[in-house]
Amino acid sequence: MSMTPTDEEAMLAASAGEFLARRAAPKDLRSLRDERVALGFRAELWHEMAGMGWAGMLVDEQHGGSGFGHFGSSLLCMEMGRQLSASPFLSTAVMGALALRGAKPGPRERWLRRIADGEAIVALAVDEDRRHAPARTRLAATRDGEGFVLQGEKRFVIDGQAADAFVVAARTAGRPGDAQGLSLFLVEAAQPGLAVRPLDMVDSRAAAVVTLDGVRVRPDDALGPIGQAGPLLEEVLDAGRLALAAELAGIADEVLRRTTDYLKQRRQFGQPIGSFQALQHRAAELHCQVELARSVVLRAARLRDRGDPRAGLHASVAKAKAGEVARRTTEEAVQLHGGIGMTDELDIGLFLKRARVAGALLGDRDFHADRVATLLDF
């Protein structure tokens, strides 16, 4: 199992890095933020990305995608992390595409093709509380004739404001806390009873509250088996966690690069501050951590592409480690930049905020450490 990219994967990463630096860089996130762009990304840019095949990387060829796989998409997410690129890649190309694999043939064909073409945004609606806890899902799906009626509220739905459809995690049996009894439904945004309210996140990532008030769904809208969609949900979440881990590894790497550049330029006491051992060792320690973060992401991605049973464990390892490293690196970066690190003008603060949000999304370090312990049987 090689941890080095194939020529094709390396080419994708290089061309994506170059494209994102030109078109979806920190200055572009800044303008989305300052102009208060409601979607949180530029729709026309997403179409361009889809045109390069990014939206269909995890969609198989028979549904119009490239089936490029998670290793390639992780390299792409690292580049997106480096550039703080705003796009619905995580919600739609990763989690949406994976969830729709569980759809009935008709809707599956239709939606996957639209995702791969960049024509549809699909958002996962799973969390209900302040912390990620999918097993604690309360949103009720009550049987009504052939179908179900959905009642409840979802929070921190990534790209909720742009979504054409939602993948909604609902409880059809059991109590909050039970891993069993979960179902997934595909709900179109235009359906009566569904309302979206944007949330203003510190890092300008697009997130929303979605309320479902008596929303009707048919059996054909179910993704995976009714009452037993837990494993599908877990797979969707793990793919999302891996993508976030890759983004976090990219953030950490980029922030350390910017910080070491600063240490070489900034002079105090008649010399570059990077010549002081107290600062050198902190930067070097971060470099070691950044190396570890990159490795866990690539390992987890290869395992996922191979369908290895340890893929879930390693997704959690990657999310926990990359989240911790990105948090430490961005926090240290502010300190090592000194006063200028506190200014809005410098990009470091944007990285600090994004690292914190991405670190908490779909489970923070403690959530994943607990899952690692459970999966390793201790």
Next chain:
Amino acid sequence: MTFEEAPDAFRAQVRDWLQANCPPEMRIPPLGEDDICWGGRRWVFGSDAQRLWLERAAAVGLTVPGWPRAYGGAGLSPEQVSILDEEMLRIDARSPLESFGIWMLGPALLRFGSEEQKRLHLPRIARGEIRWCQGYSEPGAGSDLASLSTRAELRGDHFVVNGQKIWTSYADQADWIFCLARSDAAAPKHRGISFLMFDMATPGVTTRPIKLISGKSPFCETFFDEVAVPAANLVGPLHGGWTVAKYLLTQEREMISGRARGLHDGRPLRSIAKELAGVEDGRIADPALRAGVALAEIDAIALEATIARYVDEAAAGQEIGDRSSVLKYCNAEIAKRRQGLIVEAAGMDGLRWDFQRRDGAPVAQDWLRSRANSIEGGTAEIMLGIVAKRLLDLPGS
């Protein structure tokens, strides 16, 4: 034995070979440094299985799989070596032989030694016949190794060596030493050092074990008094030993993190913690300890993945080089954390000299031993300095 070229065929071949040749007793991770086969003239095998495993592996070059066949190796490619490692790890097979000859001197001789030196010394290392020790550190030259003051004076066909080394691992049990000595006192400190090899039985060599905080004495002081060393035992150019020394240190750092997976006790931290701290509902009883163990396991997986990545990248042409300092630093920190958590899991019992884990490992001694991990082979601070200057390109002061 002819090894298959194609990766899949090679994997099948070594799997069969291991199945047929690795004794069952050698398919348990070693308990610690005392449970490893080090070889040497005075070596007393811990068991028949240990002897058999060494003989069988040495016969087909698998004690040093990556070395050329002419020098006792199996001539395997880096990719084949990592397949072999995977297959050994899969059945928990120990290394048939560990030694400073394999980790350090061998690679240095392969790069800098004369043909005669390679033919004489490498096969004896490969067969575990000669146990080597390393004479680098001195009382006045630790992290600042190049300031060493042991002298080597060239008199005709031999050097005369005088001085003192310290922290010489297992010097009292070693047959030969490779060491650094100052051959030109007038030259700048890095340019007057020569790399010499000699027999520890040479008149004028004495050793004295140093008792450590763990109560054990794995290190010695080594004294040289008018020791005569044949000029043919100079490795690399006269006064050019620093280049050899630096290369060897890089090898040592790679070894400490990479091949040392089998050196440290290889049992998962989680199962030790469960044994020592107890289990409730399938979980480590103390939630804070459980969280600490989980984070340590995550970091151990991260280091292991990084080693695997560097090895893969090396096979693709990007040498590990100075990145070995990243591995050395992380490995030491993780190893220390692991032992600290084991003591914590064992509570007050873990702080008794005679308390052992169920598998026989001494908890307190292992913890105390581990404190040296970030000192030996280059301190954590030296590693971070290398990372800062060579990998991050930060300026010198």
